Amino acid sequence: MTRYADFHRRSIEDRDGFWAEQAALIDWQVPFDQVCDYSNPPFARWFPGGRTNLCHNAVDRHLKDRAAQNALIFVSTETNQERVYSFAELHAEVQRMAASLQALGVKQGDRVLIYMPMIPEAAFAMLACTRIGAIHSVVFGGFASVSLASRIDDAEPTVIVSADAGSRGGKVVAYKPLLDEAISLAAHKPAKVLMVNRGLVPFTPVAGRDEDYAALREQHRHTEVPCTWVDSTHPSYTLYTSGTTGKPKGVQRDTGGYAVALAASMKHIFCGNAGETYFSTSDIGWVVGHSYIIYGPLIAGMATIMYEGLPIRPDAAIWWSLVEKYKVTVMFSAPTAVRVLKKQDPAALKKHDLSSLRALFLAGEPLDEPTAKWIAEALGKPIIDNYWQTETGWPILTICNGVEQAPSKFGSPGKAVYGYNVQLLDESTGEALTEPNQKGVVAIEGPLPPGCMQTVWRDDERFVKTYWSSVPGKMVYSTFDWGIKDEDGYFFILGRTDDVINVAGHRLGTREIEESISSHPAVAEVAVVGVADTLKGQVAVAFAVLKDPSLAATEADAKALEASVMKVVDEQLGAVARPARVRFVSVLPKTRSGKLLRRAIQAVCEGRDPGDLTTMEDPAALQQVKDLVGG
Numbered sequence: 001m002t003r004y005a006d007f008h009r010r011s012i013e014d015r016d017g018f019w020a021e022q023a024a025l026i027d028w029q030v031p032f033d034q035v036c037d038y039s040n041p042p043f044a045r046w047f048p049g050g051r052t053n054l055c056h057n058a059v060d061r062h063l064k065d066r067a068a069q070n071a072l073i074f075v076s077t078e079t080n081q082e083r084v085y086s087f088a089e090l091h092a093e094v095q096r097m098a099a100s101l102q103a104l105g106v107k108q109g110d111r112v113l114i115y116m117p118m119i120p121e122a123a124f125a126m127l128a129c130t131r132i133g134a135i136h137s138v139v140f141g142g143f144a145s146v147s148l149a150s151r152i153d154d155a156e157p158t159v160i161v162s163a164d165a166g167s168r169g170g171k172v173v174a175y176k177p178l179l180d181e182a183i184s185l186a187a188h189k190p191a192k193v194l195m196v197n198r199g200l201v202p203f204t205p206v207a208g209r210d211e212d213y214a215a216l217r218e219q220h221r222h223t224e225v226p227c228t229w230v231d232s233t234h235p236s237y238t239l240y241t242s243g244t245t246g247k248p249k250g251v252q253r254d255t256g257g258y259a260v261a262l263a264a265s266m267k268h269i270f271c272g273n274a275g276e277t278y279f280s281t282s283d284i285g286w287v288v289g290h291s292y293i294i295y296g297p298l299i300a301g302m303a304t305i306m307y308e309g310l311p312i313r314p315d316a317a318i319w320w321s322l323v324e325k326y327k328v329t330v331m332f333s334a335p336t337a338v339r340v341l342k343k344q345d346p347a348a349l350k351k352h353d354l355s356s357l358r359a360l361f362l363a364g365e366p367l368d369e370p371t372a373k374w375i376a377e378a379l380g381k382p383i384i385d386n387y388w389q390t391e392t393g394w395p396i397l398t399i400c401n402g403v404e405q406a407p408s409k410f411g412s413p414g415k416a417v418y419g420y421n422v423q424l425l426d427e428s429t430g431e432a433l434t435e436p437n438q439k440g441v442v443a444i445e446g447p448l449p450p451g452c453m454q455t456v457w458r459d460d461e462r463f464v465k466t467y468w469s470s471v472p473g474k475m476v477y478s479t480f481d482w483g484i485k486d487e488d489g490y491f492f493i494l495g496r497t498d499d500v501i502n503v504a505g506h507r508l509g510t511r512e513i514e515e516s517i518s519s520h521p522a523v524a525e526v527a528v529v530g531v532a533d534t535l536k537g538q539v540a541v542a543f544a545v546l547k548d549p550s551l552a553a554t555e556a557d558a559k560a561l562e563a564s565v566m567k568v569v570d571e572q573l574g575a576v577a578r579p580a581r582v583r584f585v586s587v588l589p590k591t592r593s594g595k596l597l598r599r600a601i602q603a604v605c606e607g608r609d610p611g612d613l614t615t616m617e618d619p620a621a622l623q624q625v626k627d628l629v630g631g
């Protein structure tokens, strides 16, 4: 047996022994009594009895040995700022933010919603929350008022931390009007809004509600806020993600299990060492940003780069210039970003000294072979694909080079990661598929390892129903991805089993987009599907039936209507959810029982055979789609 196979086997067969060892990678104020309490499946309680604090592990515990070392490196090519915070400075800033939140009434267990661009104050706010036992809920800055309002209502935050504006590609995006609109739409009203004013757009504070962070920070310049030790199972944060239904789910994460899982992943997967620099190009609004911009690298005592800007501005060498300047050893990005870079001058990669870099990790969407080959060749470094989800918080499938060096296979994120008992299940019978190369649903046997979601925020029933009840007769966690496993144990991910699409590594529910489009006064009915795209992996394409078909009678009318539908999505959900095309049809392909045939529409859009259509009510409906997409 190889070293890794043995390591993985032990993590499953001697689960408690294995994770007790990993738990020594973090500081505990009070040791745990038990490693894993799985007496009430599928709810796993990791390290019960133990008390710890995420912020302590990410910041305070490094003060002894590395107070002057770089901790947070902020680079904005949008506002041309660059600022480096040592661990001591980060510690001071986090306390100022924590004191400000406390001054606004935030207590342990309260929620704080963070709606921020990629600026240091966003990191301070996250760490300040976990420092005082408040539960943060970061909402991606690209989301607009309706998306934000639904998250405000679900999280019911005491305070919202926000900023006047973000900036993308040199274009200022005002956040404040979106936030004000979201709060007016939401039933829950936060007591206070803490505003970071970057001076990008003028705004009028709401009297009695909006507080200026600069003023509060100044007041609390020297206030000390000790870490609040919390139970290992105390929720550290919630993060919303899309699923089959329109309502986003609040993925709830614990404290101790998450800290241990991240510390272990930094060692066994990312091979990052204290004193080095980690550069993840994600955004704090996504799970990669939580785990591998903020908590993972800092827990490991690494400096982390927080980058606001595009990968190709001012030019395609910007990321590599940061690798050289800060001697980045570990980098994490997404295939979409690499596909963007691929279109640029390849010389950009050769302009800088990349000798510090050991590997580039990619995740979030399928890594296609041409992209993987191009970047591997251009960089001359190992490219390590890793597959996981918001729900798990850290990789499910990858190559664990920290345990044993192993080759990658193109098209495969790798093998099951330690702690995960990954199975492929037959969709209809729930039987585990034991022969190689059989297609099944990627599932994980409970308990989920430390760091994975505890439950859906305030909705245990939805957690059980959504994730653990999709396979007949068996309580097993479904990832909602199709996969196969080859004879060497390498998995290949074949796409989602549900109506979730993945646009440029961003997970979107087609139902959410459909709901938004349906609110357009001209639209009677709509189907949204994900269609393969060479740059973004997938794009959303909408097919809408109009209440009055004459509204799209001419090409110019249809174009104008398409733009106005897109505007509705932009305003409600944000530009991330905007479909690439909105096409108008007189009828949608449905089964005789009225179920939308999204898969058939998707197949036609991608030029594939739509399969068995015997249950279709009106074959002319699919023909209309074919005619529109030129199939």
Ligand code: AMP
Pocket (backbone or CB within 6 Å): 241, 287, 362, 363, 364, 365, 366, 367, 385, 386, 387, 388, 389, 390, 391, 413, 479, 480, 481, 493, 495, 496, 502, 505, 506, 507
């Ligand atoms: P998210 O929760 O936004 O991270 O999205 C998770 C989903 O993205 C997974 O369920 C997969 O469908 C997809 N995904 C993430 N990483 C990969 C990968 N390395 N290869 C293929 N699909 C991936």
